[in-house]
Amino acid sequence: MIIVLKPGIAKKEERAVLQEIRKLGYVPHVMRGVARTVIGAIGDERTHQSLETLVTWAQVESVTPIQKRYKLVSREAHPANSTIQVRGHVIGGKKFHVMAGPCSVESERQLLQTAEAVKAAGATVLRGGAFKPRTSPYEFQGLGEKGLKLLAKARRATGLAIITELLSEQHADMVAEYTDIIQIGARNAQNFQLLVAAARTGKPILLKRGLSMKIEEWLLAGEYVLANENPNLLFCERGIRTFETYTRNTLDLAAIPIIKQESHLPIVIDPSQGAGRSDLVIALCKGAVAMGADALLIEVHPNPAEAWSDGAQQVSLEVFPKLMQELRPLIAAAGRE
């Protein structure tokens, strides 16, 4: 911790700060500068109580931590890339993966038709929401367990792995029984109880970035998964909330090199949520591939205009194979398969 004192304070006030630093278990180290006195407080910031509250003292100008707060998810702790195994597929390795499917599971026909189409085009994982977090209580909330059963049926029919969202701690075991990857949505990205419940199922977790989550907070939310003894974590960038209204969210593609730099875990990009408009999905997929993403999560629907949720951002069964085709040269250029 670096504590900067206000200019012109009395010796007595400085001593009080030094005493408090020692009381909280750190060794203070004083540097007298030209305009300010700076105190370095030496000690492990992750095991001692934070000194940040010293900032409330009248004689203190600022307090800055110097250690990173995340540990298990950090590249420092695990220099090599981690990979996640899902039904024989390896995510985070040489092979690039595409997860695709409808926003919501609506019916057997809709799901199977989509599953077969995305498989034929090259996807390896089928997405589909059975429990849907909806802004309004009057909107379609998902088919629930019936939706999970349809996903399992689609897996049997196509061999695709399954990813679906978990909304409630109470459903953790039920969802884990059906799915291959548990998705934690943006609205629940700091619902730590849900993260812990999901982690404990042992299933791989795909953690979406919250709408206003800083990278550091996202890494720390991931830390909740690893600290609960589940090493199988995927980060998924899906757009952050900004002032721009042309798109529903602003997809922060810089998150790809940042996550690669700060963490050893794979990074997935969701361009559908990221843009909220299907006409931008192809371009965003291309950017994600070129920048080193490990996988894409794309919403695909047989008839977007009649989708029960988020139709505007789902691509059709006709557009999806075209998209996959256009990605091929970029996947090669990015050194992936």
Place this chain on the structure above:
Amino acid sequence: MIIVLKPGIAKKEERAVLQEIRKLGYVPHVMRGVARTVIGAIGDERTHQSLETLVTWAQVESVTPIQKRYKLVSREAHPANSTIQVRGHVIGGKKFHVMAGPCSVESERQLLQTAEAVKAAGATVLRGGAFKPRTSPYEFQGLGEKGLKLLAKARRATGLAIITELLSEQHADMVAEYTDIIQIGARNAQNFQLLVAAARTGKPILLKRGLSMKIEEWLLAGEYVLANENPNLLFCERGIRTFETYTRNTLDLAAIPIIKQESHLPIVIDPSQGAGRSDLVIALCKGAVAMGADALLIEVHPNPAEAWSDGAQQVSLEVFPKLMQELRPLIAAAGRE
């Protein structure tokens, strides 16, 4: 719904849009303007499926809903102000209320000392977190049920009502047993499962605004409470996330007149979270009172520098009575007691 078509499209493409509008249960009404053709789709937007997905069609430029999506929380549905009864106190009426106490319950001594001090200064509700949502898994997570018991003890000792945060659906009944008001925190403001579980306890709910929640989304999250047959809802503004870094959040005081305009429910302001710095708390309280807030939620701690969480934003037992004193003339000027 208002559907705007792109300029220069073929008649056939226009007919397809009209047909789809009818298929989804609306009556289309065409207006030919100077540069664009506009279609009004007449029907109840809350009972029919949304037409917003028409925006994916190549011939459609934009789709705009015209009805408000919230119903039970709206001023339209209930023109008079609603009030919430808590242990003989009426929140949302003539009397202005102050809820105060530590960020986290740490010990019997800390809590009782604070409770007595805030009561003496005029607070009517004691706040204190027993379950704490913390950004890092390595930070203090709250005393749990032990903290709830201490809150109950402080209530017996002082007669103050209690407000505490609920973090997990699984704790809803337990928390409801001890507390008078259930707080839903900013990170869980769109954790709809938690909102429903809290609503079903029948206890009054204080719903904080999420860090990146639009007013409309906040009202709709409140709609989840009223739609689950719990009319006792308080909205609480606690700052939104912006680019500014001087303060931890940007307290959006305009939320006060907006909530009063759009809803019949009371509005509470949390200046401690809103600023993240105790030195701004008094000024923000004054603004909130003047602008018509119904209550304040203020963090108070016997020794902020040694608080186990969020010390920088808690005011001391010495500052709190001074703050209450300074608010008095403004409460009177605002026509409250």
Place this chain on the structure above:
Amino acid sequence: MIIVLKPGIAKKEERAVLQEIRKLGYVPHVMRGVARTVIGAIGDERTHQSLETLVTWAQVESVTPIQKRYKLVSREAHPANSTIQVRGHVIGGKKFHVMAGPCSVESERQLLQTAEAVKAAGATVLRGGAFKPRTSPYEFQGLGEKGLKLLAKARRATGLAIITELLSEQHADMVAEYTDIIQIGARNAQNFQLLVAAARTGKPILLKRGLSMKIEEWLLAGEYVLANENPNLLFCERGIRTFETYTRNTLDLAAIPIIKQESHLPIVIDPSQGAGRSDLVIALCKGAVAMGADALLIEVHPNPAEAWSDGAQQVSLEVFPKLMQELRPLIAAAGRE
């Protein structure tokens, strides 16, 4: 400057950093912590070249300045409050001021009618745009010098002081000839050439905060005025850009206590731009008064629905006296006249 080194770097890499620090004129001071080595670079950060670029070096994790970058505008440099004299009025003193008038000067009749109405209600300064920065080139750009002449005429008729916006360096002398206060708008808040040209006229400057300006950047833009030997600066908060769409901007009222803490200069609040909706203006004015603002800048128009610019945020001649009336008890409660 505080330079934090990455963990586990070689001695040689550390030496290279120390050498560079010395080369740039600072004295390095090494602290070895538990997980990181930290170097304090002692020297005046405002006279030496910045060390921030050291962050590009592979062995450096972060570089943090510890001095504040603003000097002349800072409270540190001038502990007492500064006041601005305008036609016998003192802004920033005991007396609270209201500046009011139309968004744009449209005609003699519109301006004089408004000037008389706002004067009768208690305003001391007349606002009115003669040069208008408009998002689209096809919108009304202001009457130019003709508008300035009308403002001067209104001043002669009513005795009100005048504030009007300067848009172009080339108009600095012309605008200064007519106005009492020069307004620099939000879009030009970091147009440093314009700030310098305005400062050199010697007239008091009202500097609006840019839409995405941090407090520190705003203070530094103000520093451009004082560094060009014009001490007559007023800061004006007018809302920042956030994700919220209910209001046009988010008025950051916390700027009032922050500016009072960091600077000695007066702070003015513009609730009209801040909300973009006239129905919120009264509540925002009340908050501003209670929180210690020195003045308000309010848009008033005889017929807002037919205003040539920004009609939605202008209050009518009927509403304005009511607003002034409602502010009176709050001005008194805030200890102002």
Place this chain on the structure above:
Amino acid sequence: MIIVLKPGIAKKEERAVLQEIRKLGYVPHVMRGVARTVIGAIGDERTHQSLETLVTWAQVESVTPIQKRYKLVSREAHPANSTIQVRGHVIGGKKFHVMAGPCSVESERQLLQTAEAVKAAGATVLRGGAFKPRTSPYEFQGLGEKGLKLLAKARRATGLAIITELLSEQHADMVAEYTDIIQIGARNAQNFQLLVAAARTGKPILLKRGLSMKIEEWLLAGEYVLANENPNLLFCERGIRTFETYTRNTLDLAAIPIIKQESHLPIVIDPSQGAGRSDLVIALCKGAVAMGADALLIEVHPNPAEAWSDGAQQVSLEVFPKLMQELRPLIAAAGRE
């Protein structure tokens, strides 16, 4: 314009709205819906006065424009891609371009060394600031005309075209005399006087997006250039301001497909400003190429740690050729040369 009336208003109040619509030159068209009455106001929104101010009327709930406000920059007005000619190069065509050079021109040696290095690596345009907009008045403000002369010298020496920033209307002619492309920086993106002065020189203009500029506002700022009879405009995305602090700005790469969709003009990406960190520049360049950008604008410096401005975001002469090498396969995969 679409005007939505509040529910339950009297006939008389509706008539007043219809009358005002006619008075302002539109033909009203009434649609009675289930919950609201909607009025379409037919007329050219770009030639008549805006009806948006009707929103101030008590009986009106909302007013929504339906026409796009930009005209000359729009894809609608000019379906084919426009290209910009610069010293024999065509920007916006089949060939991909890289503009590179130092943030600030510091000395002949620094500039020529950089110019030769970037030319050798494949750049076609040399960037370099002679007039620098700096947050603080105490920071290096650029060499001024001396810097322009050095740029011209570097052009003679290498044949590279030149791009440099214009800060003041008063320098428009001087800067135009030396440079091939005039850059308008982010802080001046809505300095309309400067845009007009730059447009009138006839030189190609590169218009950076402002830090908090919506796409629509950016297009409208570009409209100022074309409306002043200069068709040679390049849009340049350089990051927007968000809450994230890991990067200096959030580079909004979705701007590439959006600008391509809405406009016929070329789009350039500036990853240096976009990230504020040189270690992210390569990845962002790759994304930009894959997503269809027409050119890149990259800061390159012989010794970033000693740069006189923005050292942290400049790549070294060693990294730049490597970057160019890594882009080659992506440029090919994107179908460019």
